[in-house]
Amino acid sequence: MRSSLLALGGLVALASGPAMAAELRPDQIAFRDIYRELVETDTSAPTGSCTVAAGRMLDRLRKAGFGPDRAEVFVPEGHDKDGGLIARIEGSDPRAAPMLLVDHIDVVAARREDWPRDPFRLTEEKGYFIGRGVIDDKALSAIWVDSLIRMQAAGFRPRRTIKVALTCGEESSDAVNGVDWLLRNRRDVVQAGFALNEGGYGISDKDSRPIALYLAVGEKYAQSFTIEARNSGGHSSRPRPDNAIYDLADAL
Numbered sequence: 001m002r003s004s005l006l007a008l009g010g011l012v013a014l015a016s017g018p019a020m021a022a023e024l025r026p027d028q029i030a031f032r033d034i035y036r037e038l039v040e041t042d043t044s045a046p047t048g049s050c051t052v053a054a055g056r057m058l059d060r061l062r063k064a065g066f067g068p069d070r071a072e073v074f075v076p077e078g079h080d081k082d083g084g085l086i087a088r089i090e091g092s093d094p095r096a097a098p099m100l101l102v103d104h105i106d107v108v109a110a111r112r113e114d115w116p117r118d119p120f121r122l123t124e125e126k127g128y129f130i131g132r133g134v135i136d137d138k139a140l141s142a143i144w145v146d147s148l149i150r151m152q153a154a155g156f157r158p159r160r161t162i163k164v165a166l167t168c169g170e171e172s173s174d175a176v177n178g179v180d181w182l183l184r185n186r187r188d189v190v191q192a193g194f195a196l197n198e199g200g201y202g203i204s205d206k207d208s209r210p211i212a213l214y215l216a217v218g219e220k221y222a223q224s225f226t227i228e229a230r231n232s233g234g235h236s237s238r239p240r241p242d243n244a245i246y247d248l249a250d251a252l
């Protein structure tokens with residue numbers, strides 16, 4: 001995680017609960033395929049492309065019936081690899097403020113030689129998913145895309161418009177921050193009454209029953225200060241009452 005968005009940051013493995021491939025329902029297999037494709041698309045700033053990942057998700061939405069008016073890839077001018085995806089399902093009540101489902105699809109850089117496995121291959125081992133971005137944050141991106149496809153297939157018409165934005169540049173300042181870009185250039189597509197983003201998570205028991213769902217409603221942000229204290233000084237073996245160190249300690 002970087003930036004002001006809620007985030008977990010840099011983790012490489014996700015405890016997803018035991019899931020045997022043989023027991024998966026068709027809809028779970030469909031979800032797994034979206035998740036796998038996202039994880040296996042390198043979206044790190046030095047070697048990957050968010051635009052490619054966004055394009056792959058757009059292909060899935062097109063196949064599900066999302067036309068150009070409801071789903072598109074956006075690419076900041078001059079930054080071919082820093083694209084993202086925007087999509088929507090129109091609500092039935094124009095007075096209800098839209099809901100924005102937002103997530104970053106970029107990941108922290110991962111070098112093959114630093115990893116025991118290929119970081120851009122989704123591996124499942126003993127109930128854990130392993131790969132770059134499995135938890136931060138391609139699971140959520142896959143959930144948003146999968147949710148749109150499920151809603152479309154069910155003919156679901158929400159009361160409020162549901163907007164989805166998958167963006168780049170959250171993990172690295174080497175890529176254009178897609179949220180920032182959308183707010184500056186396509187504000188209408190992300191304008192919403194509230195947004196759901198990464199940062200929360202849930203816990204289930206050994207039988208996969210939900211126990212708790214954590215919500216993060218805010219996040220601290222780093223802020224650097226420089227404080228300078230001056231006086232005539234002296235030797236630390238003979239501390240004086242007007243010592244600059246005391247002044248600095250008082251200020252801190």
Ligand SMILES: [Zn+2]
Nearest residue numbers: 007008136137
């Ligand atoms: Zn994140």
